[in-house]
Amino acid sequence: MHSAHFDGSFAGWRDTARALLRQGLAPHQVNWRGDGDRGGLFDQAPSPVNTTPAAEAPRIPRQLLALLQSAACFRVEDRWSLLYRILWRVAQGDRAAMLPGDIDGSQLHKRLKAVRREAHHLHAFLRFHPRPEHAEGPQLVAWHEPAHDILASASGHFAERLGRSTWLIATPDDGVYWDGQRLHYQKPCPPEWQRLAQTPEDDGEALWLAYYGSTFNPARLNRSVLETNMPVRFWKNLPEGPLIPKLMSQARAGAQRDGQAEAVARQGGKRIRHTNATPLPFSGNADPDRPR
Structure with a gap:
């Protein structure tokens, strides 16, 4: 069993998955471990990924990569395993793996739907609190506890609507800060961001x-x-x-x-x-x- 370790991001998974495809490693031969994942009792030591191309890299539809990136936001233990299984099947010419009627494609589309709904929840139920006028840092702060990792992809919604107002959204796992021009994403969320978001000084709440x-x-x-x-x-x-x-x-x-x-x-x-x-x-x- 090959133990594939990466940084826990989709970009890190994609690079590792591409190298494993070139080596011809099937899904049942790979055990995925992102940063923060706890190893099992009988897990082997991390196996180095051979970055030297063993074969020509397979051509993957751009549409599939977009679907996999969205589905990677779904928090579940086997999220990376399912993505690699679908990627492997499509690379082998089985494009049915992308479709809702397929056993793997069905799971993929259920996760995509849940991620979209969680992004809607962020937009609908987030409450910004204004900070004192002369306070340093963001003008607006908010605390949110999403069920999936949607903050990085869904928070741009507020940048489009709040203009140049500076704001901060913190969660138990990550955070974003809009400085009026650019969005800064941090994972894990800095403790100072979490403190600001969880203890707002909002005089207008009453x-x-x-x-x-x-x-x-x-x-x-x-x-x-x-x-x-x-x-x-x-x-x-x-x-x-x-x-x-x-x-x-x-x-x-x-x-x-x-x-x-x-x-x-x-x-x-x-x-x-x-x-x-x-x-x-x-x-x-x-x-x-x-x-x-």
């Missing part, structure tokens, strides 16, 4: 929570849809996250008949009862009387 709670519409609460579109694992890192269980509890206790937040319902004025309210996904600022 105002945001008051707004969020007052615009909550219990008549439109649909718990199953809410938890599908906003997974519970993200709540702890959202400023409004601690409010959600309380607001849901109030809705179940009878607030749904008011069609508005409890604090608003106590105010004077005309009382409107929603007898035929259709449960919709949770929406803090939705207008229940707006034509749909």
